[in-house]
Amino acid sequence: MFMRLTHGWRGDLLALVAGVATPLAFAPIAWWPLAVLTTAVLLAVWLFSAPRRAAWRGFLYGLGLFSVGISWVFISIHYHGYVDLGLALLLTLLLIVVMAMFPLLLGALLGRLFPQGFETRATRYKLLLVFPAAWALMEWTRGWFLTGFPWLSLGYSQTDSPLAGLAPLVGVYGVSWAVVFSAALLVGLLLDKAGRIFYSAMLVLLWLVAGVLNDVDWTRPHGAPLDVALLQGNIPQDLKWHPDVRRPTIELYTELTRQHWDADLIVWPETALPAFYYETESFLNDLEAEAQQYDTDMLIGMLTLDKDKRRYFNTMMSIGTQRGQYHKNHLVPFTEYLPLKSILGGLVSFMQVPMSDFSKGGADQAPLKVADQYAGISICFEDAFGEEIINALPEATLLVNVSNDAWFDDSWAPPQHLQMARMRALETGRPMLRATNTGISAVIDEKGRIIERAPQFQVASISATIQPRTGMTVYAVTANWLVVVVALLLIGVSFWRLRRAPVE
Template sequence: MNSPRDGWLSGLLALLSGALMVPSFAPFHLYPLAVLSLLGFYRALRGRTGADAFRLGWLFGVALFGVGVSWVRISLNEFGNMPALIANLLMLLFVAAMALYYGLCAWLIRLLEQWLANRAAPVWAGPLLVFPALWVLVEWLRGWLFTGFPWLLAGNGQLDGPLAGLAPVLGVHGLSLAVAVSAGLLWGLLHWSGQPRRRAAAGLALLWLFAAMLGLLQWTRPAPAAEQRSLQVSLIQGNVDQAVKWDADGLMPTLDIYLTLTRAHLDSDLIVWPETAIPEFFHRVEEPLLTSLGETARAAGAEVVIGLPVMIPDGRYYNALVSLGSAEDQYFKRHLVPFGEFLPFKRQLRPLIDWFEVPMSDFSRGRAERPLLRVGDWPAGASICYEAVFPEEVREALPEAAFLINVSNDAWFGDSLAPHQHLQFARLRALETGRWLVRATNTGISAIIDPHGRVQARLPLFERAALTGTLEARAGATPFVRFGSRPILAGAGLMLLAALLLGARGRSEHAGGEPGQAG
């Protein structure tokens, strides 16, 4: 029987482990902490069952999201004009709700491990099969249920470590599985003895070495020589204050900022403005501004991509990217932010959301089958803000896309962790797809990212400037582009099946103890 003191210590360990995950992400990049975080999570669950296990998992999630996404309050309070008390309460409610995923994960882990223990399954079945598989499957569930929130997945923080070599093959969920398996192997290294301990050490070393070697491979290639492969690109970071961005009096000064910076860089092949850089509908600025800008770009041999809202004749409007120059095209954002860009359960929640004064918060969802935007002679993979967090949606532009364009307005998050985290997730999309990615944001961090996920040039937060560099049009497809997350999800399912078969056959490699503890 567990004592109250043991329960208190397990709860504290769960909280500390959840908070420990956050420094593995940007801007800290302490990627080994993700493994230690999951090791602590797994240790906190030892000997716990049922509601107790669920509580510990929920506490882990509360710490992870409470530290990692506390910037939600900034959007609600400072820019949504919501009273501070209400904004903080809603942020806490969001954190508590997201933490339920980890409560579910913990409950399932202990349920299956107890079943395995009753059947004297091998000591390694829990930490090396059940735990990693369920961790990945619950993260995957979090990435799509209720429109999804795949922020702070365990694999996101591995971009600058040896495990990153797995990203072009298995995607972010493959990185998460590698982190969870590493935690399980580290558990065995610390708690087993003799040959099992040596095997755990060898497995951990081989996993990280294999991933690092994969990182040396080139999965894509330069586009055919008949196409222009090297492009000069300029990203315009207007640094327009979110508090005045949508004021009627702010339109002309905003346009002046972007036009002045653009005219100074018409020698570039591609010029990209951020999300909703023009805070006005397309049809209201088309004739006085966009038509002449397109003509100027064509005369200079440049292509210009601009973020702005587009309204269609039936009154629906979209968060859009518009390309001007030798070719004209539009992309409408397909994955909208709940409560920020559209209102779920509109009739029931309207009185509450009236407090949250978000301009143009009733966007319609784009219906394009694939997120492609024609930019001159090149098809580009397009994503707007939040869409860059969804790997399966970004990969839908491949292999046709020669490069990726992501635009965002991270001014909503102020000077917080969010802009750094968002850039990191965009970098991971470049690595998964083997494409250059250019990212233009209103207040930063704008960046030019190579196919290995490395930032080649960047602008810091809250600086008004243009970032100029080069990118290379590329062709080909990584294994992740070809198969997506299906292999890793199937692998997680097979790991669970293997654990169930081990339990059903009643095999045991170690006498005594419960799964994951020293035999």
């Protein structure tokens, strides 16, 4: 029965359906058990596939996964980048196809390097050692190749599951490993009758241990709790940079700020101040003087310009007790900067993206001192890269991410982005303050739990009390290298063992 289901076009269809269903495991739907079930389907059809068929099924899975999960890029390209409908669809499809190449290559490599079909010894190596390790390496590679696009890594779907307890040890890719390992155990339960007690015991043990780890405090309180306020101006993307909207925007954020002078720290979103620093310096001086009267520090998103070198930056500035700046370093290619500009400049001139030639701020920027604490700053999708967020540790006692997800309207992108910010809090054992232009603004504790959350597409402000924390999680010390090294070792040992004593 199982062989008939995975044979030929039926197996291909199962791979496609598994990919289509997997985004439902992520926010906003957040049916997190589905990530294990759909991955189990893919592993099962891979298990009985020749290399070419495994590659094709990997591609079908990726096509379904990214067509459903990141189709929101079309919104930013067409509606806010003003690219023609046909070309916007083509660019969206191109990104989806490029992303689908990762599971395609993984399927091809696994099919080529490891024996096809079901033999108890070989299957246990493939299911329990090779598949989970190779998947983690695939997601890790996707997180840095061509500057990285780590969206929809399976670990993110588990922020509300017991497996979240693994994040402070092994990060999001380690949690993905645990998802695939769980899926592999389910496949083993189905196919290996002699080993069902073993597979069941391993599955229960994994989830019990991960659940217990959720209660471990990897970091400790540092200083007194802080009262914080996050502001959400809800400025439509199409109006954000219009000259006539600049003054009303500044007045709106000033009014919201004055409602929260009782806070220790007030955070404005990414480029909430729609102007360069030199254009608003007088306003900021007056605002800082007012903040100092109430002993309040502020973090404000704006643009800054290096007039001598003619470079400009996407910046967060601290005012109040101490002035400081953080310039965004991990820029989005083709929207915030243009790779190979001398060659590609004419090819992408159709992208009418305002402020699309930023400079990098540098990877060695120090945390900003605010409210007698140190804040590790990230701007926009910089919080998708856990290995970069931990660069602010151990000095940073809290994390701050500011973003402008108005580019994606009411799609799944903002909830997915919020889920990634929650993972960064889990990995570092630090509270995360997330202020956005149109939502979703949220205060997140060190366990990745949302304390306060603002409604989307409304002018709003949220207040909460957070506890800054110090200390280093295992992940903060080892970054992704623990997962990478162990994965490579397991794959290498499995390949050597199976080649040394092949299945007869």
